[in-house]
Amino acid sequence: MRLRWHGLRSMAPALAVTAAIAAAAALWHNLPEPTDIYKPFDVHAAVGQQATGHGITAIVDGVRIGPKVHTVSPPEKTVQSVGTWVVVDAAVASTRDFGLPRTELIVGPNTYGPSDRFFLTALGAELQAGITQRGSWAFEVPPDLVAAGADPISLRVWMNDERLDSRIVVTIPLDDQHVSRDDVVTLEPVRKAAK
């Protein structure tokens, strides 16, 4: 009995080291990715619901889908999509600082940035504290991903750098209540107003 206890005591350091190395290896293989470490804090909202994050507020009024977008402010033009246009009508404001609003649209497995073909008409200009910008972002996406009955899409909005900051996420069901579908979608110029 004494011999067995002595043998166990002599093996204890080796067992402890083995356990520590195994635990370290398990931890090493399960470390969070940098994108997880620095990921933004999502603020979820529905269509028509005001979402307020750290330094930014936004509301999505509705979504219009169609193959053509017509801009009414100079230069007036109609732009045909190679897929289809998803135009998100929204209002966005900074509550504290100046900065550029950023956005992306999650459609199915894909992420789309706003089209730069409506640079002068769409949302995207610098925000100033307390002054709301109301307008639209236009995204060019494959038509089948936004067909009636397809999975909901999500709009993400943040200001400047999203890392470790608020990011507003608005889920948009693709039903008739939230989405209108036309051959030509009109893009109104951005309107600014203080709250």
Add this chain to the structure above:
Amino acid sequence: MTGGTGRLALWQRNVIGAAVAAVALGVIIPFDLWPQWADYRATVEPAHVIEPRESLAVDGQTWSVADVRHLRREPRPGAPALPEGTVLTEVTVDRAGVVPPDTYVIGVLTDGQQRWRGESLAPTQGQLAWNFVVPDDAVPTALDITMLDGSIPIRLQL
């Protein structure tokens, strides 16, 4: 040494470990952490604050507020109308002295809670001027002379 085994006593090993940790912190804090913290603080706290109607010489240049105007309409012909519920604040700053070449500054208006970036007006000899579109219920209290890296070398109280 204990018992002639060649191993240091526990307290000796602890002292050595503590000394190594102290040296490591002594290097990391002043050469890595502190500069990053100082860079951040420079974007929050102005290096120099100039009281209203006073001037101050900083690095060979003398700064003071020359004029502040609050306008309900855009005075420039052809410029777009002001957004609803906003006013235009024009701030003109006197800057006397030798300006180092390639020095670009941004005018940022603040009320202590909110910040607005100015649109730079054509500078004249010895003066800088900015236009700010701000909500009409805002009460700006200072103009921050801001560098491109976000640091604030001078705050001019209005």
